[in-house]
Amino acid sequence: MAWIEKRGKKFRVIYDVGTPENRERRVASFDTPEEAGQFKKKIEYELSIGTYIDITKMTVAEYFDHWIRLHGDKLEPMTLSSYEHQIRNHIKPNLGEHKLAKLSPMHLQDYYAKQLQEGRIDKLKMELLKAERKKKDKIQKRIDNFITPGLSPTSVNYQHRIIHKALKQAVKWQMVARNVADAVEPPARVKATIDYLQKGQLNTFLGCIKTFSDYHVILTAVLTGMRQGELLGLRWSDIDLDAGLIYVRQQLQYLPSKGFFFKPPKQHSNRTIPMPLPINAVFRKIAKEQDKLKNLYDKKYKDMNLIFCEPDGSPMAGTALTKRFQKLLKANSLPKIRFHSLRHTFATMARVAGVRVEDIQDLLGHADIST
Structure with missing residues (x-):
């Protein structure tokens, strides 16, 4: 057992360790009651399960x-x-x-x-x-x-x-x-190189992959600048086809210990962005395709309301998408880049088109258009 007592301006945690025949009293002193309480909790837990x-x-x-x-x-x-x-x-x-x-x-x-x-x-x-x-x-x-x-x-x-x-x-x-x-002097962080596809490379790439299943999500990444997790977490309830708006409200993540889960976008990244006309058409096409797949899979369809998902409705793994994306790049003799580089491609195209930096930052949901 441990307890806390105030001594002057300090807060002391007092606890006993050892066996009943050979007990030793220990004291740890802290500046705040919160620090003392945290240490007390730690010590009591360790003593109770025998890991002290x-x-x-x-x-x-x-x-x-x-x-x-x-x-x-x-x-x-x-x-x-x-x-x-x-x-x-x-x-x-x-x-x-x-x-x-x-x-x-x-x-x-x-x-x-x-x-x-x-x-x-x-x-x-x-x-x-x-x-x-x-x-x-x-x-x-x-x-x-x-x-x-x-x-x-x-x-x-x-x-x-x-x-x-x-x-x-x-x-x-x-x-x-x-x-x-x-x-210690740790190695300095090296600023990452900002990779993106040139306009000619991008047009060639998009033209060559139109028949591939990942074409729609890749095109949406290029024309909106959304992060991969935001794209894979996008639900039908997050878009308004008539108003032409996309509401970025969540992102999809995956951990082996937890499986797929959703969480809010990165800090300050909740945003509303305009839906480019080609993407509006893409979403309408996906909706029709999903209706057919729901009929095909029937009760086995996992309806999670996701726009970009596997044929059975289940979440799409970001790592698998990235691997397929890089295979498509290689097949078309293009440099190997990350899926995230499509976000940089969007920012670069927007800047060349004369869009203000502040507006690009708002669209990307980030203070720095290079991230």
Whole structure:
């Protein structure tokens, strides 16, 4: 059991650890009652399920497990999944065995240098160590085939921000005296190249893919600048064909642990945009096609009111759409770009057509037309 008492301007959490025969009293001091309450909740939970670990003995791996479990409910699902991936595949395998109290700036600096050199093959190297002899050659070949085994400076900088955030909380919980990540110089983030299709490339591409099933969603991306998640989350209730308007209200996302789910667009991205006439015609055509598919699938049709979906009405996976999109680019001898680059293509065409930057920002739902 733990309790809080006010001592001067500080709030102290007092708790007992150890066995009934060998109890030790511990005290942690905080500046605010909220911080004290959060620490009290953490300690009581760990003591109740038997996972409390003496801070002096806690490893970096154990701390990150505790931190992500207690901090995870404050993160967006996609962000949480990304953090878990970085912790599981990179941070814990490389830093996990260090004692949290002994973690130094040099440990982090060496880690970042290693990630720049071979971060892409971290997971494969772990598999190689655990693999049976007959599988080792296959894994080694995969490692040898990596042209650039190191992670980009931007990716390593992202890992640094996760580590810094986790250690900042450790300081608040008085588990360490300082945030050693403050004393490290992480690789600088590299500004991403803005890729887009030139007008001639775009016209050729659209002309060649008219008979493909993804033509409609690709054309809509080009002519509206909507994000992939916004397109795949677009419902019939989000458009007004007579008024020629599109209401961007949600986006579709997917996590292996959660499946498909909908969430509001990115901050300040709820918006109403004009529906280009070709897209109005596309939507009317899709509506007729869906009516036929509903009759074909009958009770097996999964009607989620989505405009862009699989033939049976179920949500369309963004990763699969991107792969098909890039295959179409390759088949037409065009450079490999991300699906998101169609948004940049829209912004570039609008700018060339003389549309004001402020108006483009409104249409894209973002303060920066390059994102």
